[in-house]
Amino acid sequence: MDAGILANVHDAHPEPTSPTRNVHPFPPEIIGIVLYHLEGDVATLRCCTLVCAIWAALARPHLFRKVVCRPGVPTRTWEDFFDFLDTSPDVARYIRWFTVDGGRVHISNVEVERILEVLERLPLLDRLYNVYITSKMLPRLHPEDVVERAVTTPSARRHKLQVLSFCSCMFGTVMPLYRLLASIAHIGTFAVHNFVLLRPEDLPLGSLDTQISAIAIDGSFSPGKQFCQWASLRHRLPSGFASGLTVTTRLIDGSYAAASLQDLLDTFGSDVRSVSVNALGASWDLRTIIRPHVVATPVTTVDRTAISSTDFLAFYPIQLDMWSLSIRTLVLYFTVTSMRTGRDATTLYSRLLENNWRLVSNAPASITNIELRFQRYGPHVDSVLDDVRAINDRVANWWARWNTLDEGTLTRFPHLEAFLCVLCDGGFLEQYGPFQGAEPVASGPSGSRQQEFDDYVELLKGVLPRMHERGILQFRMSDV
Structure with a gap:
């Protein structure tokens, strides 16, 4: 994850300009190779969109491949992002990596509804990074209704993600997480870092029809509550949906990381086939x-x-x-x-x-x-x-x-x-x-x-x- 090179959708949107004349007609394959090597260089890719109509059409998918939303920054809010998609509908199919970067200090800043809308509107998204979620922004739900409600929503569509990453999250309860997981059919790597759960009660009763291939963990969940929540997640995954699991960690955040890793390994037990530390x-x-x-x-x-x-x-x-x-x-x-x-x-x-x-x-x-x-x-x-x-x-x-x-x-x-x-x-x-x-x-x-x-x-x-x-x-x- 390289937040420093992610395109800000507003800054990356080039102003209309007249076509440049006398441009040598390179084959699209050659232009594509050049643009591939410019991946992440937002300034240069923006210049490429100004060369001519052909370069602009080929450069836009690279320019918008990685996008960042900063909900705590004026003009970079969720509303601004969705407004941008409305005015440039072609961009939605270009976005593969979406990062939520920060929010207002000491205030949780991502609503589950927003994330579900992102998944719904970005059909080819495969990586969702740095998500900050809180239950405080959501209406109180009965635990037995959480999973069913998310899956049976008429507009919901099951997704497949290579990476779903949570960083520095603070949950009032575990229910918003379950609600999000219920909308995803397969997760390549489920990554959690500095993940704090304030209250372990009100656990959902339904099953999660979500397949997870790998879990990357750093200091996950709060002390003394890790096992309860990993066990809750494991018991709600159908048989075989976590088999062959790969577990990875960097062991930062002190003893919390090792303790949470131990609880994770104890919980998933025979599902784990590979451990990376x-x-x-x-x-x-x-x-x-x-x-x-x-x-x-x-x-x-x-x-x-x-x-x-x-x-x-x-x-x-x-x-x-x-x-x-x-x-x-x-x-x-x-x-x-x-x-x-x-x-x-x-x-x-x-x-x-x-x-x-x-x-x-x-x-x-x-x-x-x-x-x-x-x-x-x-x-x-x-x-x-x-x-x-x-x-x-x-x-x-x-x-x-x-x-x-x-x-x-x-x-x-x-x-x-x-x-x-x-x-x-x-x-x-x-x-x-x-x-x-x-x-x-x-x-x-x-x-x-x-x-x-x-x-x-x-x-x-x-x-x-x-x-x-x-x-x-x-x-x-x-x-x-």
């Missing part, structure tokens, strides 16, 4: 990845970033019990940064390895595949390799070493088929950004991506020799 947020202050002068100090002493202060935590060992699951795949992350070097960097990497080992050692013996993604911030430099290798030195001897992971993994998983290292993953900012005031990445000699891949292959064969000898250690270059 990025332990960085539980291992280090995230700001130190992008700012070399930041040390482990109270959050009030450092200027703000786009991530809330609760995301900046000292190291805490992850406590997560997955023994009772029947998962087959475990995905982990190992983040490196050229912004820190020497002992500080090795301490960071040691903490990451320790938490990853805790996850591995508490995973069920049924696992057949482990994936370790090497994610980085900044260029690839030789000093990073030295700092990663130094985990085996005395400086880190109170935490897990590489040989701990090497020997322990083989012992723990008798049916392990592959320990896959995915290298050169550049998706750090996509997972954790954007950051405000981030300093330029560290400079220095940086080899090609292929050289980076080869360097890590050599390093990992050296620190994980037993898995390498068994033929289990495998390597693949990341596609991001």
